[in-house]
Amino acid sequence: MASGPGAATLKKCLEVLRDSRNDSEQLAALLLVTKTVRAGELDSKTRRQIFDAIGFTFPNRLLSSRQTPAGCPEHTFRALGLTLLACFCTDPELAGHSQILNKIPTFSDVLVAPCNPDSTSMVDDAYQCLTAVLATPRGPRELVTKGAVSALCQAYVNGGYGSDRALTLLLGLLAVAEVKCWQRDAPHLVAVLSKLSKEFVEAEDTTKFELCELLPRLIPLSPPLAEVSQGSECLQQLYKGLANILGSKLSQSQRDPALKLTASLVQACGSEWIPAGSTGSKFLALLVNLACVEVRLTLEEPDPLELEGKKEVVTACYVLIEMGIQECLKEDESLLDEAQRMQLMRIMEEAFGAVVFYLRQVKEEELQDPFIFASVRILGAWMAEETSSLKQEICELLPFLVHYARKLFKESGPTENPPQTAGLLSSDSSILAQDALRFLLPGFCHLTAEDRARDILISEGAPALLCDYFLHQWEVLTSQSKSLTPLTSTEMSLQTLCGIFLNLVVTAPDLIRQEETFSSLMGTLLKSLPFLLPQDHLVLAANIATLGLMMARILSSSAVLQKTGSAKEFFRAAIGFLSQAHTAQADPGSHGLALAVSPAYMSAWDDIRELWFLGMQALASCVPLFSWLPQAILQAQWLEELSELLTHVTAASVDFELIAAFQGVLVELARASEPCREVMLSHHGEEWANLYGMAALEQCLSKQ
Secondary structure, eight states, X not given: OOOSXXXXXXXXXXXXXXXXXXXXXXXXXHHHHHHHXXXXXXXXXXXXXXXXXXXXXXXXXXHHOOOOOTTSOTTHHHXXXXXXXXXXXXXXXXXXXXXXXXXXXXXXXXXXXXXXXXXXXXXXXXXHHXXXXXXXXXXXXXXXXXXXXXXXHHHHHHTOTTHHHHHHHHHHHHHHHHHHHHXXXXXXXXXXXXXXXXXXXXXXXXXXXHHHHHGGGGOOSSSOGGGSTTHHHHHHHHHHHHHXXXXXXXXXXXXXXXXXXXXXXXXXXXXXXXXXXXXXXHHHHHHHHHHHHHHHHHHSSOOHHHXXXXXXXXXXXXXXXXXXXXXXXXXXXXXXXXXXXXXXXXXXHHHHHHHHHHHHTOOXXXXXXXXXXXXXXXXXXXXXXXXXXXXXXXXXXXXXXXXXXXXXXXXXXXXXXXXXXXXXXXXXXXXXXXXXHHHHHHHHHHHTTSHHHHHHHHHTTHHHHHXXXXXXXXXXXXXXXXXXXXXXXXXXXXXXXHHHHHHHHHXXXXXXXXXXXXXXXXXXXXXXXXXXXXXXXXXXXXXXXXXXXXXXXXXXXXXXXXXXXXXXXXXXXXXXXXXXXXXXXXXXXXXXXEEEEOHHHHTTHHHHHHHHHHHHHHHHHHGGGOTTHHHXXXXXXXXXXXXXXXXXXXXXXSOXXXXXXXXXXHHHHHHHOHHHHHHHHHTTHHHHHHHTTOHHHHHHHHOO
């Protein structure tokens, strides 16, 4: 208990509060206790003794009382109750008690009520209670659901007593529950952002740069600010403030916070907050220029101590450079003109040269550093889009990239993909670092089409790693949802992996034949296509169907493809995918029927057209390799449907490439299977073969 002359008095007061039934005695004792509490003279043991003496019942009665002692302000009892609760909240165990959590609306009411000079202690106590609640395990969720966010926002916007504490508490809550806060209280949070944005534009002193540090914590990744009422106005103010700062001569300590704020806006809103026209295009070019210069200065001659302090701002620069890549590659509605694009591509190439140089110096013990992940990720973005520059340097870096990706994938034991909203500036780098491969896949897809890069990737064991990654991503996809919607980063990764494997199938068939891991991949493909096809995800289905057919040509003698149920199911699904791509529809020009892409395929046709033709070629090659395949095609009744289609549409509506694709499959079927040949003949096969100029098929059908 507190030492000194008040200790005995306090002890006596606690006995009165615990044992007396006289209201006057209890009130006198309570006034003494709260006076001691407010003086801050109590240790934790004494505060606990106060709680043990009076519990929550006494403060609850005080908070709900409508009486006022003679000559005292009307809120006296409420103030006493809050003081006691603030005292209790210094004990973390009590701060998380349901009796405290249930008072969150009461604390919030105090913050938004008009504050008189004699009620400031109530505001202080309410903030103390809410701050203590935030630090408890259940606290953030309870604060959000019980309305504390809107109260804190109003308290800050109103600018009354303690409003700075409201902002501090609000930022603490956003740090641990940003998504829930914005989902529930977006209008109130935007009001706070609006006030700060106006201050940011108007400030002419160091406040401007202090706000650069603070504002990123209030910019949500979701929902998009431009879609929230008043959000667009905030973005306009932030643009004005940043254009003013970055267009001036700055010291490093001033420029770095401005770059970080800019990166937060880009990560949340892309380039949409930058106005169109020459002013906006110059600003965007300036941002990318500044970011590239910062990256080169930091990474070309990295000093370990200096680099450690610069990692955060360089990561922000990566965000700006990624925006630069996207703007340079936009076909429509880019903020940049052609000259600006060419200039920025040259400047970014120099920056990426510095990134490559830096990554080549990385030591094994540094691989868990989130900054390495950020550097690999941004390099992956460059490799995905720009395939002609830095080719030599990137090839030399490939062994490191494969090793890094393998280490993170194997050691992190990822269970699922990071959320779509997670980005380079995310504080949760451990989640992101598990999936470094995802950002390298598009670049690897380009590189596996080139001889030297492909040889390096193969020698470093990348194919086996990518097969393992495919199997893992497939498990993630199938566990996410039975409906497989919407399109996820997992699905995109699987599509890109199929592209990589298709490159290997075409350029390195011996690798497919010899590496045992591709047999495992084949087994997964066999099972996955039937699962996908009833769904609305044609692009992934087209990738898997085509890859599976191409690999089946090479692995036809492997155990996984020998008359197994899964192999037959796969081919049945592949036949369904290929056979249902075209239909007959009215031709306005001829009043007849024309061959057209089926409505179900139309929206995805640009993405799957080449895969469909490649799949038709691969199916034709598989017909002589699998004796049961012609029978499967007969059971699907594809020959009858195709004959019907080609008989009824106008010949002019079927282009040469399509005719060649149909003929390739039909010729192999006629050669391999007499029943197939007979079906074609019985459906006027010779006539339409002649009509469409299918000479090879006509020859097969005419043989007795």
